[in-house]
Amino acid sequence: MTDQAEPIIWANETRRLGELVPWPRNPRQIYKDQATRLSESLREFGQPEVIAIGPGNEIYNGHQRLNVWMDEYGPDFEVAVRVSSRPLAEKEREKLTVLLHRGAVGEWDWDVLANEFEVAELLEWGFESDELGGIDLLNEQLLEREKNIRPREMLRVLVSVPVDEALRVRASIDSLAGVPGIEIDYGASDASR
Amino acid sequence: MGPVMPAANSFLADKVAIRAGHLPPGPVTVLDCFGGKGLVWSGVRKRTGRPDIVVLSIDIVDYGEFHLPGDNRSYLDHMDLCRFNVVDLDAYGVPYAQLDTLFNRGYVGTVFVTFIQSVVGAINHGLLRDVGFSDAMIAKAPTLLYRRGWFHLLDWLAARGVHRIWHRTHERKHYLAFQMGG
DSSP, X not given: OOOTTSOOOEEEEEXXXXXXXXXXXXXXXXXXXXXXXXHHXXXXXXXXXXXXXXXXXXXXXXXXXXXXXXXXXXXXXXXXEEEESSOOOHHHHHHHHHIIIIITOOOOOHHHHHHHSOHHHHHHHXXXXXXXXXXXXXXXXXXXXXXXXXXXXXXXXXXXXXXXGHHHHHHHHHTTTTSTTOOOOOOOOGGGO | OOOOOOGGGTTHHHHHXXXXXXXXXXXXXXXXXXXXXXXXXXXXXXXXXOTTXXXXXXXXXXXXXXXXXXXXXXXXXXXXXXXXXXXXXXXXXXXXXXXXXXXXXXXXXXXXXXXXXXXXXXXXXXXXXXXXXXXXXXXXXXXXXXXXXXXXHHHHHHHTTOOEEEEEEETTEEEEEEEEOO
16 A cells, blocks of 8 residues: 655656556546647657656656657657656545646736737637637727717706606607707606616 | 736727827826726837836735825825826726816826726716706616716716717727817
8 A cells, every 4th residue: 555645756767658558537638739739849849848657657747748749759759757756546646637737837927928928929829819808909899989079058857757648748758859969868767666 | 817807808909009099299108097907008018119108007906016006086186197198097987086186187188088887887976967967867867867878978078178089989888088188
């Protein structure tokens, strides 16, 4: 039985892709465009992040890299790995998976993204347009209008009528609609609600 | 910090564009009365290529950036406004009190305003009184009077001496620029 309180020491090693053992319960997935970017990133940047595994080559983090690189380079492709000094219990694997991808990661500073990065590049590198809608400084949506305004002297009249007389009174008021500048609004008194 | 995406910021590009398009000539010094995290004026600097735009921000929330803390109405009542050729009132709601103070103090400069009628659509009763509605009318049927909130604002600005505005409007959200005084 594994001593779960034993501290974990990680060591840098290498493995061939074919030696690595995927976790059947891995809850992470990757879409086609993400896989394409992952593949391209290996060509451009090499392996800045390593695959984390246990002493038995069981994968703790890096399943998508395994899948993408296996397709592209085959089982004999050698990758950098970090090997734990002891196997993780199943609950530890669950916790580590969530922490690495959700619970213990930072968040985007949208101010910095808006002011220091180009939106087109962010979209190319993996952001979705609806994520960036709030910071897309180029995505104007509204028409700008110029309007001349001038003071108007208005006499405000509020006419309150009994409900039974409403239709008759309305007909009289509607006859004023043709008077230039007149504004007519109808509604129920707020007190009646 | 998560994405800064409240409803008020959903037209950030338009807010940046109307400011970028109506800056006064020469050096620009802005009093940003609802500064927040400064996203709008950061965007203006980037869009115009003008890092020289100086912004003094006021906000009641401490975002950790350099700013004047507290209620902007207190500052507007007493600050030397001559130092600023732009005042920004990017509020969620109706910045009637702030505009009233600027007019009363004889401010001369470019003003940018965000005017949003919320779901309830309430308009400041002072503005309604200023455009001719009596207290009795306002008390009796306020929501009826709120319907034309945008038009009452324009009437009010015109009565205070504004002759021309530029605006970008989406439903009940209005982003304005105009010249005050001068």
